[in-house]
Amino acid sequence: MKVRIALTVNDEVHEALVPVHKTLLEVLREDLALTGTKHGCELGECGTCTVLVDGQPVLSCLALPLETEGRRITTIEGLADGARLHPLQQAFAELGAAQCGYCTPGILLTAAALLSERPSPTRQEVKEALAGNLCRCTGYTKILDAVELAALRMERART
Amino acid sequence: MIRLPSFTYLAPRTLAEAATAMAEHGRDAMLVAGGTDLYPNMKRRQFEPKVVVGLRGIRELRGVRVESGGWTIGAGTTLSEVSTHPAIARDFPALATAAGLVSSPQLRNMGTIGGNVCVDTRCNYYNQSYEWRKAIGFCMKKDGDICLVAPGSSRCWAVSSSDTAPVLWALGARLRVVGAGGERIVPIAALYRDDGIEYLAKRPDEIVADVLLPPADGWRSAYLKLRRRGSFDFPVLGVAVAARMNGDVVREARIVLGAVASLPRPAERAAAELVGQRITRDLVTRVADLAAGPSKPLDNTDFTHPYRKRVTRVFVARALAAIGGLGDGGPASEEVA
Amino acid sequence: MTKNDFAVVGQPLPKVDAWAKVVGETRYADDLFLPRMAYAKLLRSSHAHARIRSIDTARARALPGVYAVVTAADLPPVKFGILPVSQDEEALCADKVRMVGDPLAAVAAVDEETADLACRLIDVTYEPLPALMSIFDALAHPEVRIHEYGDGPNVHKNVALQFGDVDAALVGADLVREDVFFFEGNTHLPMEQHAAVAHWTSDGKLTLWSSTQTPHYVHRVLAKVLATPAAHIRVIATPVGGGFGGKTDPFSHEIVACQLSKLTGRPVKIALTREEVFYTHRGRHPVLMWIKTGFTKRGDITGCHLRTWLDGGAYGSYGVASTFYTGVINPVTYKIPVYKFEGARIFTNKPACGPKRGHGTPQPRFALECQLDKAAEQLGLDPADLRRRIVVEPYTKTANHLTVTTIGLGECIDKVVEASGWRAKRTRYGVTAAMGSQPTGGSREGGAGCTHLVQPEPPSPKKPGIGIACSAYMTGAGTAIYWNDMPHSGVIVRADRSGGVAILCGATDIGQGSDSVLAYLTAEVLGLEPVDVQVFPADTSLTPVDLGSYSSRVTLMCGMAAIQAAGRLRDAIFKAVARKLEVDPAALVARERKIGVPDDWDKAVSFARAVELGEAMHGVLAFPGSYAPPKRAGKYKGGGVGPSPCYSYSACVVELTVDEETGTVDLRDVWIAHDIGRTLNPLLAEGQVEGSIYMGIGEALMEEQVFRKGLHKQPSMLEYKSPTTLETPEIHTILVETDDPEGPFGAKEVGQGPLLPVIPAIANAIHHALGIRIDEVPITPDKILKALELRRRGKPPRVGPERLPLFTFKDPLVVESAFGQPADAIGVRPFQS
């Protein structure tokens, strides 16, 4: 069964005719050409496919587009403000927090949600927020450092 | 990519509509709330419903309310909402803990408490892809007729793997269940059956609408979860302890074990031993030994089953010690509330 | 050069591909979508070992949306394998399947869903054969043969090498220890599942984009199995979303995608599921080890004898090399005057093992480092001091004829001992400390004679411990996988009047930052910023051959080639600039995007201008750089595995607590000092160290690739336990520089070595905490409780393998020990001028 859906992704409305059983992950990548969203298991077991729905990190591999209609979806392609990188993106690049980069989109989005809710998290809070995103390359160390650096810079920019 | 099988999706706006739709499609239909349990299972072809009835659009399922007789948690409330709700954290710390220990942050943003109490039983011969199950030979829970864990057995021993169910049981929660033919309110214990396949004692059209918690006065609770990692992993042992205290004397107590049977398993003798007593180290040891009795894990989850059994004792002791204020350095503080 | 002479080297610069990665622009293989593309799926065996009776594809072909279905009958009957000596794989199995997951047939269809459905419509009948699921099974059933070739029934490889008279050395020792260890297998688990897109165009040419670490070997294999000239095939390695050795073999899915593209006239994509990645495997071998070592009272090693049995799985892969690696690298760390190694790789009906980060060496490293810990305890020596004394001398040879150049291991040990507070913690923590002192944490108010007795608190069940271990690893294999005299790595640097510089190199960036290192080194030589250098990697039609991203060879080999190529470009430009400025070329320097004489810098010309002058003088500016390692293979059969231009060294201290009631291990801190030769970029180097530690932790405590009833027990991300942020401790990295004459600006490897010491350091720390020995990896809580239980029952508190296979190694090749001899010539290698 195909349905016509209208998804608000990165503040743009996308219409598509897709089978109901196609997940948000599949529709983003295959129908909307937003391949920045990655996947590592498609079963909810790795966090690689994380996107934001109304600002909250969710797993696009377990979400149906129908269930996200009318809600705000943010993918990695929408994290920067136009050409201005999000401070997290800047910090990840500067500190080498992306090695192979495959987990990076999901981690950046999860971290962005954390910082908008809790602008100055402790290291333990960052660890807990990112506990649903596996990374096999970095040992998380540079990732945690980069989130802390971005938080600090955002804090400074506010004051 | 591993993908979903095809199905028709219905999005009712009210509970009544949802129940009617379920009744109409019978065995062909399944409910979905957050989808975090159902969709992975469907991708592995453990379920292939023709019709999926989504509960997300039903307003009355959302939210936490305080009413005269206690607290009401709508079944559609997400685990994130449950774990961070200030009143729940205050009154039912074990529930906040258990909800906060389910899988990962993302999953808790999606998964609901209703889905969590109805979550499918698990077994590492069953939570596998279609191809894998075919290769090993299908078991009776899906597509086959034998049990691979207990080959002589006529029943399935898949494991109740909900984090919140044992806690809700220990807290004396009741459920409001709405079906096509009306609604009923039952103690949560009555939702479960000791069978890995038919693990829920409810008709398919019945929807868990609310979780009802009695007032918390005097109750203290703790939940400890055994798993390999601090995130993602299902419990392979859950220990929920609740005690109503009068001063330092236990008036009422419940100990419920998760993930050691096809349903949450109460340790009644052990709990009875607590009543009328002050919690001392000796008592803790005695009760923990008793509580480990009903823990009968089989070899179908992560960790060896003798190990899970052994840790039952330790966790019961630690949970009791926490409730009794016998500070010990044992459990990680995040696990005890 | 001293550190201060560098402009780029040593700076914490972002990676050149970092920006694309943080905005989601990097295109991995599965992100490629071509017009008219078809999607392919493999049908895989559901039997661990069986003869194929028949495959009926009729129902699959009839399914609407299916473009093509292939079986072995549709491919040339050519076997392949990464090593010339182990050509035992088939793109699609023809007669026999050897594991659950072996590919049998493939479908190309309009979409993945249809291809998947069609696979389920293929009917296969099998004649099951007994499945041999362990080393013991396979050796006990010589009548059931998984392969017809090898060194015996189900014995893929049997090797034995002896350097000096080990028996005599052991007789002369004050202490001889004999220990048995087991290291369970585990897998790479890259976050990106393997994917490939093949396009066989109507001009008869084939392009394959694949997430591979070794496009060159894939290229060779495609030519062979598709019976097509290599000249008509182009392999492009897409950015790899994690490799760790798991994408280093040529794979069935790559070959099949090509064939399906040929048949359908469409581009064909194939993307493996996570479960299929577990079957593709090539991960860490399970290895059973017996190690016998003699020690003097002061802790010197008199001699060492090691036996290893590797569970190879169903195919050869890199297995012959893996087998040697379980034996040959141990001697480059500590002084081992005489050495004997016997190793055997056994075929079993499981996914093939191969190279995973540290290829073949973490297992014997675990054995040796735990044994050293036991010896130190028996000899009453501090385990750090024992190791410090016996570190190999620089510029000498090992017993097995490997040349050690620089070695910073002593300094590494000193640094971690100091940073971790080793000495104080070693006495403060641990069983012996606990036994001597009163239980801590008891109630302060309570006490004898006190009337309000507060219940005394029991001591915490969490016991602290601290442990140490060291390691060494190769910086690139000294010999190629197939014998040849050509470069191992090549680079072309080109520049034109735009001032832009491009580097073409066959290396693949798997996240380790090889593109960045190429840009840094070239920029350093030419006085540019890395951003001025464009790197074009891993395209077999455009880039000079590089053997691939494995064995920690890329930074050294591509780096040396890049330095050579960039140096040639610089010399050409200098000549032109010198003429213009009327100075001697030798007086010129390149820096800050200019070329000039330092004392007369105002006259310096811009780099772009310099290139114009160069182009005018020489014509097109494009220069090659070539690298092949020094020829140092030992002059005996098998001497080709182990030599490397130089070795990196690590020392690691782990601090942890163990809960003696639950057996749970909590890591607190890991200190690691790594001899990297020269740090080209501290951020990248630390990142490699941290990633290695992380992977080592997973292997030590939870990751295992285990089987049950002929099947992988847990082929999923959820049940294969990869540590999360919450299991990862704070990691303190110390980089030690020894400026190795063999490396680019003195650099050695950092991508694999730091994994090795973590595992034994954890085991040794657990011993320190509780006095128990877990001689088996992973060290799980149930094993810890079992050891404690043994102690309660008055038995030795050790959990580990209890038996060894009945197996006859072949007569050893006896060679004189080269221990302590001066190193071969340093810095002498092919293609130098």
Ligand SMILES: Cc1cc2nc3c(=O)[nH]c(=O)nc-3n(C[C@H](O)[C@H](O)[C@H](O)COP(=O)(O)OP(=O)(O)OC[C@H]3O[C@@H](n4cnc5c(N)ncnc54)[C@H](O)[C@@H]3O)c2cc1C
């Ligand atoms: C990787 C991973 C890890 C997990 N780890 C944990 C864990 O640690 N602990 C844990 O407890 N769970 C875990 N889960 C399971 C699951 O995510 C949670 O149990 C979650 O709470 C389920 O809620 P849901 O709303 O997503 O359920 P759904 O998937 O929507 O539904 C689950 C089941 O309940 C039924 N159902 C849902 N809502 C209702 C209702 N209101 N009335 C009647 N039936 C209903 C559905 O028909 C379905 O059978 C994990 C899942 C994954 C994929």
Ligand code: SF4
């Ligand atoms: S317990 Fe037995 S029947 Fe039930 S899922 Fe496991 S193997 Fe199947």
Ligand code: FES
């Ligand atoms: S792809 Fe792994 S959680 Fe979605």
Ligand code: FES
């Ligand atoms: S950077 Fe490779 S998986 Fe995280």
